[in-house]
Amino acid sequence: MSQTLRSFLAQRESEIKEQLKKLRLELKDIQRAHEALNPCIDAAQEDSQNNARGKKVTIKEMILSVLTDFSDGLNAIVIGEQIHKKFNKEFERSSISPQLSRLKKEGLVSLSGDIWVLIRNNACEANLIENGTAEAAPEAEEAPTSSDESNDDLN
Template sequence: MESTVDVLAALKRKLSEELDHAIAKVAAIEAEMAAVEAALAAIPQIESVEKAATPPSGGRKMSVKAMVLDALERHFPQGASALDLLECFAKEYGRDDVARTSLSPQLTTLKNDGKIARDGMAWILVKHD
């Protein structure tokens, strides 16, 4: 008869494999989305009159990194997916020009800088005391 430790270790291995598979699937979907975004970007579009996002207080156009940090703090305290962030950029900051392919590298940079982290499928703000 298997011990409890053996059963739990086997379950942990199985769950780890399932998680690896899910992460690989997400990466494949993100790559496909990037290809679609690139195709859409290649299609000439009418420029919107107001593309420049301004911070809530007004002033200069916010960078993508600044919008990520502001959106996670103000609109998504429990975290948000990349698509949630893009929708927020369009709705809250008037920035419908941010492509998914532009957002991903910015998220990675913010993660590497220790400002945000991944929690499952969501990006969360890292709290520094």
């Protein structure tokens, strides 16, 4: 009888190990899919966590992090207020606006009226996964080139 119990336990152990192997593969697939869907958001959230750990976070990273929380977008003044709430840092609009223009030129945000919105697109996501940094999407809209036009966009 003890031999039967031993063989049962050995077989059950083998079955469980096989299930674990399949579950680990499935988990890796799920993690890859999650990364493919949300790298822009994940990167901004990671920046927020890095700030909590004392790592230096740039104004652009703070802006991206804030905009991930507001899918309808925000104007530059409210972005500054949200940065203060989230990161306990204060910046004048005159410091935030140029960063927003750079993010627009990089294809990471768009401007509609005075509302800045995070662009969630496959090109941005692909560049983040491939390079570990946010790069301009190939089809991204170009920001105005003259400083006068840029200032008109920034409200």
